[in-house]
Amino acid sequence: MKQSEKVLKTLEFEKMYGEASVLETFFPWDETVDRWTEQGLPKEYGAENLYPSSPRSGKSQNCMNVMETETIADYERYMGFDELRRMSFQIPYEKFCSQGDITDWESWEKLKVKLLEELEKDCTEENIRAFFEPYREGHERGDFSIRIRAGGFFWIPRDLMGIENHLYAFYDEPELIHDISQFILDVYLKYLTKVTAIIKPEVLLLPEDLSGKNGPMLSPECFDEFMGAYYKKLFPVLRESGVKNIFVDTDGDFRLLIPNFLEAGVDGFLPVDVNAGMDIVEVRKAFPQVKFIGGFNKLTLLDGPGAIDREFSRILPVILEGGYIPGLDHQAAPDTTLENYRYYIKKLKEIMAMR
16 A cells, blocks of 8 residues: 555544554654664664754754655664655744744834745745655655644744743733734745645644643633634645645643634644643543544653553554554653664554554
């Protein structure tokens, strides 16, 4: 079965007859792979080579990022995962400001001018095709699936304003938050849809990180006004351009907002953080239509094969139901041994063969 088809059918609750997708939620921390190279992972998969656009490398990229796409795909192929190409589209605010620099309308308006100039320069039709067209043919053949990231409507204002000022601004400066959200929406409608029309990803991922261990950092009402309203304008256009599934990436306990996410058009979530109280089995019972990626307690990898087996047994009912690509509930911790991680992958393949 084609790789792109495997992802879609696995997420669509279809019976897979032993061909369900075997993928990981995130690629690992730099410290983790560096330790693994000391335990037998080939040196070429150390962080310096694996993440060529990371701060450690001294290299950077603007709005469109495929610098790590092939190096991570090569690493994941070596580890035994299915073929996946990870890439991103980003509004390049980090080029012009640090977290918390946007404190008022004046600072936002100045940044907005710089961003519009940068986007117009970087996101020409020619540049978009140059970045993403090389992936079209292989993806259409089904050689690999595609997952693309684009910053969300909580994530970006939080980065711009800093978390405390951002949360206060929902009440003190709501018009400013709306203007930032409208800017994000306009950029995505103008540029991101051109990207997705070329590569047509199986999963488009919006990192939000809007919840903690004690629940979401905003109320359902705030979500509907400042995020859901913009999701509803963006998602139908993204789907028309070729996006198959829209996922939200948030750590923490986000159960309170699941109805609001669904009503706004979200298909699923990752990484489903077990240690923040997110039990994928219980959430699936409450919301049987929700799709998941992740949900496997990463800390069990520290305790060896027995603990890994027990964790797979815990989430097995959701695996067998479908609509779920199991993976770690975040990146493997640096103290995880390569031996235990390889055992986890072996068991993951065996269990996904039951689908």
